[in-house]
Amino acid sequence: MTVAATVSMTVLAPVLASFAVGVIAWAVDLVGLRIPAVRKHRNAVGCILSGGVFASCCGLLKLSGVSVVQLGGWVAPFGITYVADHLGVAAAIVIGAVSLLFHVRQWLLGESLPPGGASLIHFFTAGTLAACLAGDVFHLYVCFEIVILAGAGCIALRGDASSLDAAIQFILVSMVGSMFFLMGAGLLYHSTGTLNLADVSEVLAHGTPPLLTLVSLFLFLGIAMKVALFPMHGWLFPAYTQPSIGTAAWMAAVSTKMGVVVFLRVWIHLDQGTTLPFLSEGIRAVGACTWLVGLAGSLVQVHLRRWAACTVMSHSGFALVLLSFMNADNGTVSVASALVFLGQGVLVSSCMFWVVGLIERYFDTDHLHRVGSLWDRDPWATAILGGVLLSGIGVPPFLGFWPKWTWMQSASMGWVAWTLLMTLGAALASLRIWNAVVWKPAVRVPLKVPRSERWAHRAPMTVVVLASVLFVIKIEWLEKWSLGTAKQLLNRTAYRERVLRP
Amino acid sequence: MNFALALVVGLLFGLGCYGVLSGYRVRVVLGLTLWGHAVNLFLIAVSGGPISGDPVPQALILTAIVIGLGMQAVLMALFRARARIKGESS
Numbered sequence: 001m002t003v004a005a006t007v008s009m010t011v012l013a014p015v016l017a018s019f020a021v022g023v024i025a026w027a028v029d030l031v032g033l034r035i036p037a038v039r040k041h042r043n044a045v046g047c048i049l050s051g052g053v054f055a056s057c058c059g060l061l062k063l064s065g066v067s068v069v070q071l072g073g074w075v076a077p078f079g080i081t082y083v084a085d086h087l088g089v090a091a092a093i094v095i096g097a098v099s100l101l102f103h104v105r106q107w108l109l110g111e112s113l114p115p116g117g118a119s120l121i122h123f124f125t126a127g128t129l130a131a132c133l134a135g136d137v138f139h140l141y142v143c144f145e146i147v148i149l150a151g152a153g154c155i156a157l158r159g160d161a162s163s164l165d166a167a168i169q170f171i172l173v174s175m176v177g178s179m180f181f182l183m184g185a186g187l188l189y190h191s192t193g194t195l196n197l198a199d200v201s202e203v204l205a206h207g208t209p210p211l212l213t214l215v216s217l218f219l220f221l222g223i224a225m226k227v228a229l230f231p232m233h234g235w236l237f238p239a240y241t242q243p244s245i246g247t248a249a250w251m252a253a254v255s256t257k258m259g260v261v262v263f264l265r266v267w268i269h270l271d272q273g274t275t276l277p278f279l280s281e282g283i284r285a286v287g288a289c290t291w292l293v294g295l296a297g298s299l300v301q302v303h304l305r306r307w308a309a310c311t312v313m314s315h316s317g318f319a320l321v322l323l324s325f326m327n328a329d330n331g332t333v334s335v336a337s338a339l340v341f342l343g344q345g346v347l348v349s350s351c352m353f354w355v356v357g358l359i360e361r362y363f364d365t366d367h368l369h370r371v372g373s374l375w376d377r378d379p380w381a382t383a384i385l386g387g388v389l390l391s392g393i394g395v396p397p398f399l400g401f402w403p404k405w406t407w408m409q410s411a412s413m414g415w416v417a418w419t420l421l422m423t424l425g426a427a428l429a430s431l432r433i434w435n436a437v438v439w440k441p442a443v444r445v446p447l448k449v450p451r452s453e454r455w456a457h458r459a460p461m462t463v464v465v466l467a468s469v470l471f472v473i474k475i476e477w478l479e480k481w482s483l484g485t486a487k488q489l490l491n492r493t494a495y496r497e498r499v500l501r502p
Numbered sequence: 503m504n505f506a507l508a509l510v511v512g513l514l515f516g517l518g519c520y521g522v523l524s525g526y527r528v529r530v531v532l533g534l535t536l537w538g539h540a541v542n543l544f545l546i547a548v549s550g551g552p553i554s555g556d557p558v559p560q561a562l563i564l565t566a567i568v569i570g571l572g573m574q575a576v577l578m579a580l581f582r583a584r585a586r587i588k589g590e591s592s
Contacts, residue, residue, distance in 0.1 A: 164584040186545040
């Protein structure tokens with residue numbers, strides 16, 4: 001096999017593996033309907049399959065620099081382009097890891113998704129992996145649609161009226177977002193003559209075509225609806241509160257973060273510093289509002305799942321604010337901080353929902369007025385909850401501290417003050433949750449949960465906590481990676497050369 | 503011709519808005535369908551008309567049509583399942 005063929009297979013392997021695994025999982029579910037032995041081992045099969053997907057994502061680590069694959073051998077800027085740069089590789093590995101942890105948790109707990117549910121999760125994974133590696137807007141649109149269809153199915157899996165309502169709401173908002181994205185893609189093609197991101201970057205480097213502001217606005221609106229930015233965030237709360245905890249944790253960890261990564265991919269080429277100044281400020285304002293609204297929600301919610309959903313929303317807002325500074329003097333630091341914050345957000349979001357799942361198991365509810373005394377019941381889960389809350393606030397030495405601290409050192413006083421205010425708000429929200437869940441006496445005696453089930457809940461959370469501890473210990477490695485990735489992303493000339501003139 | 507196309511796109515968007523905001527399930531789906539058609543006609547308009555010969559917008563539109571069909575089918579299935587659970591007439 002030639003070197004080029006090896007590189008192609010390595011870059012495409014995660015996406016192809018996810019799709020293949022989705023089909024296999026669907027076949028296993030079909031056979032399992034008739035053969036009980038197969039049905040009994042569905043979860044174990046799911047773990048093995050998702051382990052294969054994770055291994056294919058880790059295979060991307062063999063690549064160096066920016067690897068480009070043109071499907072079908074079509075020369076860029078034509079055809080479908082896959083680009084595995086540092087960001088794409090990191091995103092793929094994180095998505096693969098979270099998918100694996102989801103299946104391991106299902107297997108340890110003995111929870112079963114309805115028939116077809118596992119394949120929906122795998123197709124969702126495939127869509128997000130493809131979106132993180134896509135190099136052209138056409139393919140991004142297709143990946144978004146795969147994510148929407150699979151995501152709607154995942155939300156509706158429980159099959160009751162409220163989860164169906166949540167899925168309907170999700171699909172309606174997402175369809176509107178897709179329409180805006182499609183109109184933006186059409187106008188982009190009309191303005192620049194291409195949909196390949198590298199080619200768009202090259203055209204925009206030599207001048208600002210007419211309608212660029214409208215193109216950027218439409219594309220941003222399309223992405224904003226998928227990331228649940230203010231004021232298009234209505235679908236987020238039902239979508240994260242209705243499915244099972246495992247599914248909610250998976251979606252919270254991956255779907256909105258994927259949207260922010262796609263925004264970074266597209267915006268970095270649309271806005272090259274001089275073309276869209278007022279739109280960048282608008283995006284900064286939207287990010288700040290999302291951050292504020294998410295935080296305000298987390299301060300008043302009485303249901304833990306909704307609190308977690310609000311926290312996820314506030315994380316997206318902060319990440320967007322950081323990315324809106326990509327063309328400022330502190331652009332590299334801002335993008336680097338955003339990348340670490342997004343990675344930390346994946347860990348925190350998944351852990352948050354898993355802890356909420358364990359609390360729901362103890363108290364048969366997630367209402368703050370009916371839970372309490374978690375320390376007496378489960379000190380391990382309490383410690384994990386404490387770590388999640390402190391990381392979310394940004395308290396050292398937890399992982400959430402580094403991106404905020406690094407960015408604030410180069411930000412203006414106004415933004416430092418805003419960040420400190422939001423951090424104080426996050427601290428208040430976390431303290432409220434800690435008081436209600438840990439210190440306050442529970443209204444009723446918690447349910448007895450078997451030791452094996454408790455450890456099944458704790459195992460994926462512990463893995464995530466250990467991963468974040470490892471990153472904290474090796475913070476200089478994380479700093480080096482994030483700054484290097486930010487510089488690679490902001491070096492648009494090198495990206496264009498690599499994709500268009502390999 | 504471009505003015506006529508723009509008028510039709512606007513009309514479809516308006517009718518789609520009426521459908522989506524009506525609150526009746528079938529009208530919501532039909533409204534979204536009309537929006538989808540409006541977006542496709544919009545893409546035809548910005549690509550220089552139906553006989554411009556440029557394959558990329560045509561490929562984009564075909565993809566949008568197919569994906570839109572799938573979305574509408576899923577949406578109808580969700581509406582129907584919900585109606586069955588609630589005991590409402592479909």
